[in-house]
Amino acid sequence: MALSRLRIDQAVIAKLVDEKSRVLDLGCGDGLLLEYLFHHKQVQGFGVEISHAGVHACIARGLPVYHGDIDQGLSDHQDDSFDYVILSQTLQAVRRPEFVLREMLRVGKRGIVSFPNFGYWRIRAHLALRGQMPRTPLLPATWYDTPNTHLCTILDFQDLCKKMSIHILRQIPLAAEGSQPTGLLQSSLSKWLLPLSAANLLAPIAIFLLERGEP
């Protein structure tokens, strides 16, 4: 399977994961990222997914998967059970983001979080100019039926990490969203990275590589 079949944030996450590590993918969906990691990085581990369609897709791909919510998916595991715990486009939809972050850095040595940046200029413009809750390709749901109850900006997320004494190893704001045309991604990935100073305004998505810091 090619890297190009992944969503752009998944492709970046795949590059962050070391070979032969142990990975927990929270909200793994159809298991595309996990399958890539199993086959191309020889990782072990499994996914947590709430939808039957996602769980079934993972089973068909031969991936171990836990059908249930993320809270229980995390509490089942011992401290430091995983090298990486991945939360790809999921943090904004969990009930208690702070709890989930703490738990993911308990069971995992490192955490990788990607989320839609609510500070992105299009979102700001939507609210400022139209006076309505923003809807973008990444956040298409209406305010009354969105699963995304905990949206934040890159600055907000940095603040939370600071408050929780979470060590940010890397932050990767992306200038693009969605899938990449076949073959283009690997060579052009660097073009999608933005200067950090402008990220909160210019990046629709951000990816953070995290580590538990000293309290």
Add this chain to the structure above:
Amino acid sequence: MVTTSGPSSQSVGVVQTQYVELFSSADRLTLDCGASLGPVQVAYETYGTLNAERSNAILLCHALSGTAHAAGRHNPDDPKTTGWWDICVGPGKPFDTNRFFIVCSNNLGGCDGTTGPSSIDPTTERPFGLSFPMITIGDMARLQKALIAHLGITRLLAVAGGSMGGMIALQWALDFPDSLEAAIVIASTPRLSAQNIAFNAVARQAIMVDPYFNNGNYYDKERPRKGLALARMMAHITYLSEKGLHEKFGRRLQDRESFSFGFENDFAVESYLHHQGSTFVKKFDANTYLYITKAMDYFDPFPDPRSTAERLAKVTARILVMSFDTDWRFDTSRSKELVKILNWHAKRVTFEEFPSPHGHDAFLLYQPLYQQSLTSFLNRLYQECVGSTEAPAENIEGVDGIV
């Protein structure tokens, strides 16, 4: 190969139960309680064809009242002779007999052809009755292992079962880690709760207080039919969900327009339970009921953290755990309890819960999501462990629509 539009109507056809004598008076089956048995007769059925490499065999384990007859029919004209898991076993079904060689045997202590309390004790030439040694889930798995060896199979592709059958499948993963690729544990539990044991205890009491029980020596006399029927009636309630039972019967009256104002069977559900009880006693032995429920009560493969860690260290099988949302005999939290134990020790576990109105019995019935996941799991196992020139199943509904 993913089933999407209702259960396959294809059947393995007409099948016959086979019998084999394993062990002997000299080479005996040693039991967990310290006693031993030999020879031991095993009733079993097989469906499909064992491949040349002997790598496509799957063992099915039946629950409390099941038999070796899992699929097909004994009599082609009588649907009542259909196997207990026919919905899942056959051509194009999850346990696809076009690919797999399926084995199912009557459990040790049973009453459908495998040695149990109703068998003749060779030393007395009379039925064992309560002199039959106490058996465990581990003993049942050990006898199955001997059967599998007799069939020339050293490594099973999977061991699968629901309810108590799931306990036996789990026991296989623990006791014979090198002899299986996968264990499939459905609507089951890592141990019986106090409530589960309580239900079994009342069922046993119902049998033992029957005036015809006679301390288990009833084989040449009137049998404790009322006690066994009562045990079955009560257990049957626990196999169904409250909602399912109410939807089926509601408060409907049976063959009457108004209350009898007496103690006859006023309600349809009463009549139904009586029917369940009276048909059960025709095919089942009361002593077997006592022994098998006790074996379930004793089942506790993870009694403390240390022995759990030791036992799980050797386990390499991938384990599929499935549950149903209205099951209250062994509800989803019991499956999650098992998953947590396995996850805690970093085993390769997949867990899925399915919606069903049918309670504990759901594992025996058609539920499209359930059968689809089972099919996909087994297809994948086949591709990885048996090898196949066929293209992998790609027609997974909704995959592209998730993210």
